[in-house]
Amino acid sequence: MLDRYEPAEFEPKWRKRWQEADLFAARIEEERPKFYVLDFFPYPSGAGLSVGHVRNYTITDVVSRLKRMQGYNVLHPMGFDAFGLPAENAAIKARRHPAAMIDEFAATYRRQMDLVGLSYDWSRSFKSSDPDYYRWTQWIFEVLYRRGLAYRKHADVNWCPKDKTALANEEVVGGLCERCGTPVEKRAIPQWFFKITEYAQRLLDDLDDLDWPEGIKQMQRNWIGRSEGVQFRMRLEWHAGDKTPVGAPAQSEAGDDELRRLEAEVRAEAAPDPAAEEKARQIASKFASASEDVLTGAGMSQALAEFDKWADQFEVKRADAPDTFEVFTTRIDTIFGMTFCVLAPEHPLVETIKRRVDPARRTEIETYQAMARAESDASRQSEDREKTGVFTGAYAVNPATGRTVPAWIADYVLMGYGTGAIMAVPAGDQRDFEFALKFGLPVAPIQEPDDEWLRANATSQSGDLLADYLAEPKNFKGAFVSKDRPLINAKEYTGMAFGEAATALGEWIEACGLGERKVQYRLRDWLISRQRYWGCPIPVVYGQDGEEFLVPEGQLPVELPDVDNYEPSDDGSSPLSRIPEFVNATTPDGRLGRRETDTMGGFACSSWYFLRFIDPRNDQAPWDKRLAAEWMPVDCYVGGAEHAVMHLLYARFWTKVLFDEGLVSVKEPFKTLRNQGQVLGHTPYRRPREGERLDVGEDGILISRDEASTLPTDDVTWKWVRMSKSKGNVVTPDEAVEQFGADALRLFELFIAPYDADVQWDSEGMSGTARFLGRALRFVSEFADGFDRDWRSKIVAKGGGVSGDVRRATHQAILKATEDIDRFAFNTYVSGLMICLNRLMELKRSATGHEDEATAFSEAVECLALLLAPGAPHVADEMWEGLGLEGFTLDARWPVADPELARDDTVTIAVQVNGKLRDTLGMHADADREAMEAAALSSEKIKAQLEGKTVRKVIVVPGKLVNVVAN
RNA sequence: GCCCGGUUGGCGGAAUGGUAGACGCAGCGGACUUAAAAUCCGUUGGCAGCAAUGCCGUGUGGGUUCGAGUCCCACACCGGGCACCA
Structure with a gap:
């Protein structure tokens, strides 16, 4: 046994022995509880591991080793998230095939993980790009399809012109492509979606019982975005241009626009026929004279009915379009303050409106629609953007007041949420208020604001701010948003506050058949299609008429063909579409078909990998249900917070679907989740030179360390940024192990900060943990000769003097180490070991040579080796062997503290x-x-x-x- | 704007409402050595003082308490997430 920490002399020996003994294989022994420890599924990047990754893996390794020593059946697997854009982009850049490249990168990861002594059961490893794996990804796709949870729709998608691919909403950051920063455009392509929205409520409800960081749970809640409100129908009314005053009673006069429209419609349809031309003129004149007197109220509908009759003779039909639309609101109590309504530019009703309003307006509407479509999300989402919109010429009837309000279109109303149309209450909604202010629309007060608000928001000095507000709310700075103040101007609801009024009005709307109370979610369906090569093929074949057929289970997997050129084509279609042997397929009923050429986004692969680890070589089923019931859920799941929403939400969704299908016995995959903090590297930047453009989110130009050393110090700004290859600030485990040893690296990763805090990496700190390990080795080796392996039978229950103090230090350390690892306080776990050793060394100096002391120190050194084992397994085993003990510390029992011995006298x-x-x-x-x-x-x-x-x-x-x- | 975190010596950090600064890094002094490295011992929040000791001190301002880094209220700054979601 070494008496100093010379890692190169013994760490490789232990790693070899562990491997030869197949020490890390997960075993299922009856009567032992199970513990499933998992890291986030890593994509093996070409840069290899950094000490940042190692921090994550050390944490789970410590937990895993502790649980194993505590007598659990531990499952601690590792595999690789190989499919997806990062891999493909890297392959394209390197002009290599992604499969070969990923194999190489994964091998590097494996080598580095072994290098730091991580206790993974590699016999269970796989890559998500293995056909044996993605066969089952496709199988699960088919489960979703059969349950009606996978569907195809033609939809506007986020299109990145650089990556030439559609992006999920989550991959667009501030209107820019998450990966390359290119502004995202919109394109309509048929795409596959998973209906995660159907599980919105369950995904929300089941968060409550999870042992996850509150922040992550909150982010998921926000992402799901549940809101309760009322959805109700509004009817359009037609008025003569802008002349009709807003707030006119419904059923008012029909106007010139309507007549002109009818005339034009008939002319257009009947133009080739001179006789029809004549009839059209007759209609026009009849309606022209009618408008003078009869076309009010019921007269209007009578006239329209008559037109329909006439038109039938010419085989001309009135445009068959709805003239009602629905709006969703969470503040139905404020309906009396509705002074206008707004449709999203893409709202289908806008097409109807366009046909019925005068041509000038129609042009305006179309101009605005074109603008809204062309404008990228980047500028649409830019901060403090001025409201834009146009009046459509149409009016809608507020069902609560029976009065008309103008209908506008504006892009601040999103087609993708709710009904794509809103009732606008500028007095109670800041967005509506801004819109009203910009376009001169009226603001009707709905509540009396409190004095404090009035004072803070007044734009002029006045004796009676409330009177001013009630006379003209627009003279104040913004909308008064409150659920507590009683309503005014609200008919029989006047005096009620939000809760009461919302209930009463909700009931009223439902009683009238105008609509219903409804829960709305912000969550959108999960877009799964990628027009890319390097992904799991979607197992669907289309018939001649576009019918969808699932590839029969027996024919799975649909294998990704080997191709030479896997770059996406400029038209955005997947490279797979250029391979006839792949595309040409037979439908299950034996006809010629065309294979789906999109692949699944990477999140599909990572939504079930934790299940495959349970039974990774099963070729009859994705996993054995009994084994899944045995191991699931994951007891301890650790990874970065950057996957807070997407991966974790999708994996939860799939687990619930698989639960419904009876394939797993748990509703939630990850019982306990922890996010480790980032490891930041010291990174040099310089100011941009003339003509240089800064990257998105950067305020300096990244430079290399070499370049930094050539520049004057004033020109270089050092920043702490997350370690990554692209930043050139990676510290690799290889160099850390080379310089300080694997166990010093492991302990330092644990010791440097609380596990969830970001850390600024400073390799110098490793000298501290290396020194500690050296002292520990020396201390134990000095006792090796006198070590009494039968100390248990000789030990004095509660001795005094030095031996008592030794036992106290030992048992306090056991207590602390056990508790600290359990509560994820790895930094104090390490410092506790240091304290223990410092104390033991001190006691050794004051030892008297009494026989009790030898026994107590024997206990101490044996426990010290065991307590070190989760954090510094090489050193622990070296000590273990040095003491003449057999086997590995991982197979030994974790010591149990005697609280009585640990107590201070x-x-x-x-x-x-x-x-x-x-x-x-x-x-x-x-x-x-x-x-x-x-x-x-x-x-x-x-x-x-x-x-x-x-x-x-x-x-x-x-x-x-x-x-x-x-x- | 909204939702989460965070702010403690030169640095990383520790502290179930009960001795703030454990443990470590760096520094300083010393031992060993021809010397250096390694190792070991001691010391290290600030101010005043020869010292005993005193005063100050956990972003800021209030509050609760016998007692606050810790609990409550308000604010500032830093980091992360969401962001026209009706």
Whole structure:
């Protein structure tokens, strides 16, 4: 056994022995509880691992090793998320085939993981690009399809012109492509979606019971975005241009626009026929004269009915379009304050409106629609953007007041949420308020704001701000948003606050058949199609008429063909579409078909890998249900917070579907989730030179360390940024192990900060953990000769003197290590070991050579090796062997502390006067209150402090402190 | 704007409402050495003082409490997420 930490001399030996003993294979032994420890599924990048990745893997490794030693059946697997854009983009850049490249990268990962002694069961490893794996990804796709949860729709998608691929909403950041920063455009392509929205409520509800960071749960809740409200129907009314005053009663006059439209419609349809031309003129004149007198109220509908009759003779039909639309609101109580309504530019009703309004308006609407479509999400989402929109010429009837409000289109209303149309209540909604202000629309007060708000938002000095507000809310700075103030101008609902009014109005709407109370989610369906080569093929074949057929289960997997050129084509179709042997397929009924050429996005692959680890070589089923019931859920799942929403939500969704299908016994895949903090590297930047453009989100130009050393120090700005190959700031485990050793690296990763805090990497710190390991080895080796492996039978239950102190230090360390790992306090786990060793070394110096001491130290060194084992397994096994013990520490039992032995006999009591520390006293730990008080009051220092004061009260906390309150 | 985190010595950090700064890095002093490295011992929040000791001190301002880094309120700054979601 070495008496110093020379890692190169023994760490490789232990790794080899572990491997030869197949030490890390997961075993299922009856009567042992199970523990499933998992890391996020890594994409093996060409840069290899950084010490940042190793931090993640060390955490799970410590947990895994502890649980194993505590007698659990531990499953601790590792595999690779090989499919997807990062791999494909890297392959394209390197002009290599992604499969070969990924194999190489994964091998590097494996080598580096082995290098730091991670205890993965590699016999279970796989890559998501293995046909044996993605066969089952396709199989699960078919499960979703059969359950109606996979569907294809033609939809606008985010299109990245650089990556030439459609992006999921989650991959667009601020309107820019998440990966390359290119502004995203819109394109309509048929795409596959998973109906995750159907599970929105369950995904929300089941969050409550998960042991996850609150922040992550909150982010998922926000992402799902549940809101309760009312969806109701509004009817359009037609008015004469802008002349009709807003707020006119419904059923008002029909106007010229309507007549002109009818005339034009007939002319257009009947133009080739001179006779029809004549009839059209007759219609026009009839309606022209009618408009003078009869076309009010019921007269209008009568006239339209008559037109329909006439038109039938010419085989001309009135445009068959709805003239109602639905709106969703969470604030139905404010409906009396609706002064206009807004449709999304893409709303289907806009097409109807366009046909019915006068041509000038129609042009305006179309111009606006074109603008809204062309405008990228980037500018649409840019900050404090001015509201835009146009009046359509149409009016809608507010069902609560029976009065008309103008209908506008504006892009601040999104087609993708709710109904794509809103009732606008500018007095109570900031967005509507801004819109009203910009376009001169009226604002009707709905509540009386409180004085504080009035003062803060007034734009002028006035004696009676409330009167001013009620006269013209637009003179104030914004909308008054409140659920607490009673309503005004709200008919019989006046005086009610939000809760009461919303219930009453909801009931009223439902009673009228106008609509219903409804829950709306912000969550959108999961877009799965990628027009890319390097992904899991979607197992669908289309018939001649476009019918969809699932590829029969027996024919799975649909294998990704080997191709030479896997770059996407400029038209955006997958390279697979250029391979006739792939595309040409037979439908299950034996006809000629065309294979789907899109592949699935990478999140599909990572939504079930944790299940495959349970039974990775099964070729009859994705996994054995009994084994899944045995191992699931994952007990401890650790990874970066950047996957807070997407991966975790999708994996939860699939698990629920698989639960519904009876394939898994749990509704949630990950019982406990922890996010480790990022490891940041010191990274040099310089100011941009003339003509240089900054990358998205950067405020300097990234430079290399070499370049930084050539520049004047004033020109270089050092920043702490996440380690990545692209930033050139990666510290690899290889160099860390080379310089300090695997165990020093592991302990340092744990010690440097709480596991969830970001850390600024400084390799110098590793010298501390390396020194500690050296001291520990030396300490143990000095006891190796005198080590008594039968210490258990000789040990004195509760000795005094040095041996008692040794046992106390040992059992305190056991207690602390066990608790700390359990509560994820790895930094104090390591410091606890240091404290223990420091104490033992001190005690060794004061040892008297008594026989009890040898026994106590034997216990101490054996425990020290065991306590070190999860964090520093090489050193632990080296000690274990050095003490003449057999096997590996991983197979030994984790020590159990005796709290009685760990307890201190004497404690230091703090003595305070009025809460300020004035003295400390050493006392027996069992000293009672009276003894403590007496001791405190007899202290010279305390007496001095109490000079001239009267003791009012003495607070005694046994074993801790005495506080004398005096004045 | 909204939702989460965070702010403690020169640095990383520790501290179930009970002695703030454990443990480590860096620094300083010393031992060993011809010397250096390695190792070991000691020391290290600030101010005043020869010292004993005193005062100050956990982003800021209030509050609760015998007692607050810890709990409550308000604010500032930093980081992350969402962002016209009706």
